[in-house]
Amino acid sequence: MxxxxxxxxxxxxxxxxxxxxxxxxxxxxxxxxxxxxxxxxxxxxxxxxxxxxxxxxxxxxxxxxxxxxxxxxxxxxxxxxxxxSEFKQVPAGDLTVTAPHALMQSIVLPALTEVFAQHSQVSLNFISDDKHVDIIQQNIDLAVRVNESKSSNLKQRRVGQFQDRLCQSSKLVGSPESSPYIAQHWQADAVVHSFRKNETVHDIEFVIKHRANNVYNVLSMIELGLGVGVIPEFLLDSTELVYPVESAVPLPINSVYVLHPYQAHAPIAINIATQAIEAKMAQVTSN
The missing domain is CATH 1.10.10.10 (Winged helix-like DNA-binding domain superfamily/Winged helix DNA-binding domain)
Incomplete structure (x- = not known):
């Protein structure tokens, strides 16, 4: 032919x-x-x-x-x-983006709605999900994830980092170390946190008392004094009631990556979105 x-x-x-x-x-x-x-x-x-x-x-x-x-x-x-060829220069078409709830609400959604307000030919489709959806099967254009993916079929780029903190509320009764634990659904049944007392560090294993399917519900439950839980540090500016447990040892840094399935030439919308997310990530986490 x-x-x-x-x-x-x-x-x-x-x-x-x-x-x-x-x-x-x-x-x-x-x-x-x-x-x-x-x-x-x-x-x-x-x-x-x-x-x-x-x-x-x-x-x-x-x-x-x-x-x-x-x-x-x-x-x-x-x-x-x-x-x-125009797709290399002018973004157009549907752009489906998935991200965990915390990153979507605070970083991804505001970054992309702002940058693509200048490109009326792009239609945005946001999917908030703390689970890793199948990018190929679900026809996802761009995924934002915590930690590097093991998939060799996806292109990925590190766009920033953030730190989780074990948090409590001013309404909490009793010591944080003996308080009920509020977890997200992805967390294990038993969670270990390290605490510093004087010059020594000791570990405490928490048994989960309450669960929620996203970080904002966990934050609300902590605000009400129902227990302690892990909250990304960049979300703490949104509340005056919740703050890090002073004696808790800081948790490891989380790296954030964007992933897409385009192997050779990614649409320009992917590049624009990636740069916008990276810039917003730097802005939010530097505060």
């Missing part, structure tokens, strides 16, 4: 350029290559397309009809090429 399309495209150039030599010059091919292609086309069609003399060429009736259809095909191909 590709071979036939190539012959048809060369035939269009011969007709429009007015001669084999001019067509060969435009296509940057030798005259013999174009001449051979034209002969092969007529041989396969079993019809004469052009009457050629040393001075001029004219289309046969069959050649004229064939040219009109080939020219239309060439025009459609050129339009398809140009339209696809």
């Amino acid at each position: 590709n071979y036939r399309l190539r012959l048809m495209s060369m035939f269009v150039q011969v007709v429009e350029c007015g001669s084999i030599s001019k067509a060969a010059e435009k296509l940057k091919l030798s005259k013999s290559v174009v001449s051979t292609a034209l002969k092969q086309l007529e041989k396969e069609l079993e019809v004469c397309l052009l009457k050629r003399t040393t001075r001029k060429q004219t289309l046969t009736p069959a050649g004229e009809r064939f040219y009109l259809q080939c020219a239309q095909m060439a025009k459609q191909a050129e339009m398809a090429w140009l339209e696809a």
Whole structure:
């Protein structure tokens, strides 16, 4: 099929350029290559397309009809090429983005709604989920995740970092070390935190008392004094009631990555979104 399309495209150039030599010059091919292609086309069609003399060429009736259809095909191909090329320069189409609840609400959604307000041809679709959805199966364009992915089928880039803190509320009754534990659904049934007392560090294993399916529900429960739980440090500016447990040893740094399934040339919307998320991440976590 590709071979036939190539012959048809060369035939269009011969007709429009007015001669084999001019067509060969435009296509940057030798005259013999174009001449051979034209002969092969007529041989396969079993019809004469052009009457050629040393001075001029004219289309046969069959050649004229064939040219009109080939020219239309060439025009459609050129339009398809140009339209696809525009995606490198102008973002357009649907952009489906998934992220954990905390990152979506505080970073991803505000960053992308702001940057794509300037690009009306982009339609945003946000999916908040603390679970790792299947990017390929769910037709996700961009995923924001905590920690690096092990998948070799996805392109990923580190865009920032944040730290979780064990938190309590001013309404909490009793010591944080002996308080009920509020966990998100992804956390294990038993959670260990380290505490510093004087010059020594000791570990305490908490048994989970309450659970919630996202960090904002955990934050609300901590605010009400129901117990202690882990909250990203960048969310603490949104509440005056919740603060880090002073004696708790800081938790490890979490790296944040953006992932996408485009292997060769990612749409420009992906690059714009990645840069916007990275900038917003730096802004939020530096406060």
